């Protein structure tokens with residue numbers, strides 16, 4: 001897969017195909033299940049400052065063409081991650097992206113500071129779908145909160161900073177631009193869409209985040225719009241379930257793609273997606289970078 005090795009900002013990726021945060025455990029659980037050579041980098045589930053049990057079950061609901069989850073950031077916390085996982089991940093010799101989130105900004109900043117001097121971590125992805133403590137509104141749903149969060153994060157770390165955007169906004173470009181102006185190196189778009197599920201057995205309505213093939217057209221459009229406005233690279237994700245869909249995301253403007261829900265269902269999907277991208281490059285005699293945004297138009 002040498003031909004698929006790329007640079008994404010300052011990151012070296014083995015391929016442009018990445019797992020999506022939260023669907024790949026801490027990065028080491030699938031070692032015996034999938035071939036890591038097809039995965040561009042390792043990305044952890046979102047870590048919080050303190051260990052977090054997450055929401056009580058049920059936490060996953062199935063639709064015909066996707067999932068809804070309300071896991072509630074269940075994780076072992078940054079300290080245990082450092083003590084129990086980092087060494088194992090370092091030994092895999094792959095680029096490592098650690099996702100950070102939390103219930104308030106201070107906790108997120110503490111996590112950034114703690115992880116910033118740890119060797120073996122190449123990038124921090126800020127999961128901005130976390131509440132702003134003063135207003136209880138989600139950071140990623142407001143360009144000002146996003147700007148402030150990224151500005152402080154930038155001050156605290158020299159590691160590559162990825163801002164993971166929420167699709168639950170009127171104009172994703174406003175938030176993307178705010179993240180870029182505050183110093184983000186890469187955008188990741190998008191997280192899950194707010195949804196509801198009615199359970200007829202329990203006669204109860206559940207709220208959560210919707211993912212999987214059903215969100216692909218909206219995610220594609222958001223990456224398309226972002227590409228026209230921002231100058232930093234975009235990791236495009238949301239509903240990708242095939243090599244074709246990955247290519248469409250790249251045509252739209254993504255410099256790399258993420259796969260979540262469909263990777264859980266089809267663990268060998270990354271290898272197939274890589275093969276389709278490779279076949280396309282060989283058939284068209286194109287270089288990977290020239291394909292990024294090739295069915296879109298930069299407006300600046």
Ligand SMILES: Cc1cc2nc3c(=O)[nH]c(=O)nc-3n(C[C@H](O)[C@H](O)[C@H](O)COP(=O)(O)O)c2cc1C
Nearest residue numbers: 020021022046127190191211212238239259260261
């Ligand atoms: C079960 C599950 C858990 C998730 N956990 C996280 C998480 O911890 N942090 C995060 O940034 N995104 C999380 N996500 C969102 C995914 O990373 C991704 O942005 C979203 O699912 C869209 O991609 P997909 O349609 O390929 O799944 C989660 C998604 C699912 C399905």
